[in-house]
Amino acid sequence: xxxxxxxxxxxxxxxxxxxxxxxxxxxxxxxxxxxxxxxxxxxxxxxxxxxxxxxxxxxxxxxxxxxxxxxxxxxxxxxxxxxxxxxxxxxxxxxxxxxxxxxxxxxxxxxxxxxxxxxxxxxxxxxxxxxxxxxxxxxxxxxxxxxxxxxxxxxxxxxxxxxxxxxxxxxxxxxxxxxxxxxxxxxxxxxxxxxxxxxxxxxxxxxxxxxxxxxxxxxxxxxxxxxxxxxxxxxxxxxxx
Numbered sequence: 548x549x550x551x552x553x554x555x556x557x558x559x560x561x562x563x564x565x566x567x568x569x570x571x572x573x574x575x576x577x578x579x580x581x582x583x584x585x586x587x588x589x590x591x592x593x594x595x596x597x598x599x600x601x602x603x604x605x606x607x608x609x610x611x612x613x614x615x616x617x618x619x620x621x622x623x624x625x626x627x628x629x630x631x632x633x634x635x636x637x638x639x640x641x642x643x644x645x646x647x648x649x650x651x652x653x654x655x656x657x658x659x660x661x662x663x664x665x666x667x668x669x670x671x672x673x674x675x676x677x678x679x680x681x682x683x684x685x686x687x688x689x690x691x692x693x694x695x696x697x698x699x700x701x702x703x704x705x706x707x708x709x710x711x712x713x714x715x716x717x718x719x720x721x722x723x724x725x726x727x728x729x730x731x732x733x734x735x736x737x738x739x740x741x742x743x744x745x746x747x748x749x750x751x752x753x754x755x756x757x758x759x760x761x762x763x764x765x766x767x768x769x770x771x772x773x774x775x776x777x778x779x780x781x782x783x784x785x786x787x788x
Contacts, residue, residue, distance in 0.1 A: 567739020
């Protein structure tokens with residue numbers, strides 16, 4: 548039988564999931580790769596993997612996309628790793644550099660700037676551009692909050708804007724996955740989440756981030772109806788940009 552191919556994000560936020568998968572019997576039934584979010588999505592879109600932990604903004608581009616399982620990468624308010632960093636207060640920002648690693652965070656920044664902050668700005672993907680602000684996600688944000696005069700946590704701003712939690716990434720399949728596999732997959736993910744306290748002790752400390760607070764309280768891993776509602780609203784707003 549062919550192994551199910553899975554692509555997971557390689558950031559700290561997915562380490563509990565990766566631990567659970569790697570320490571379950573499923574590891575013998577799958578091919579697991581660790582990638583940046585944009586590559587997770589590209590692999591799933593190109594049918595190079597069967598399941599990916601992908602940015603939610605990429606879901607409409609996945610053929611036969613269906614969210615599987617009971618878990619995701621989300622937050623209820625501030626997340627501490629998805630930011631607009633700025634040299635100016637947001638009302639004075641005119642130019643924003645986007646993050647090449649995540650379609651969702653770039654679109655979230657665009658949605659928040661247009662509909663929440665009521666700002667029309669110029670966006671660029673030129674990594675060498677000199678801009679008023681930039682979008683940055685994941686581990687590369689750790690320790691950066693003090694490097695900029697202004698740091699806007701997009702999980703917090705989305706909550707201010709909508710009253711909803713946010714789902715940054717979901718486990719998405721591009722084909723029908725056997726229910727028996729999904730049940731075992733859920734068990735593996737839960738095993739990793741239950742191991743978080745020990746995992747945090749094993750991870751090297753990172754300046755600028757409280758890993759215990761981040762993995763236990765800032766991130767919210769349960770896939771809820773509220774997060775699905777937020778996902779639908781977010782995808783609708785993207786079409787209105």
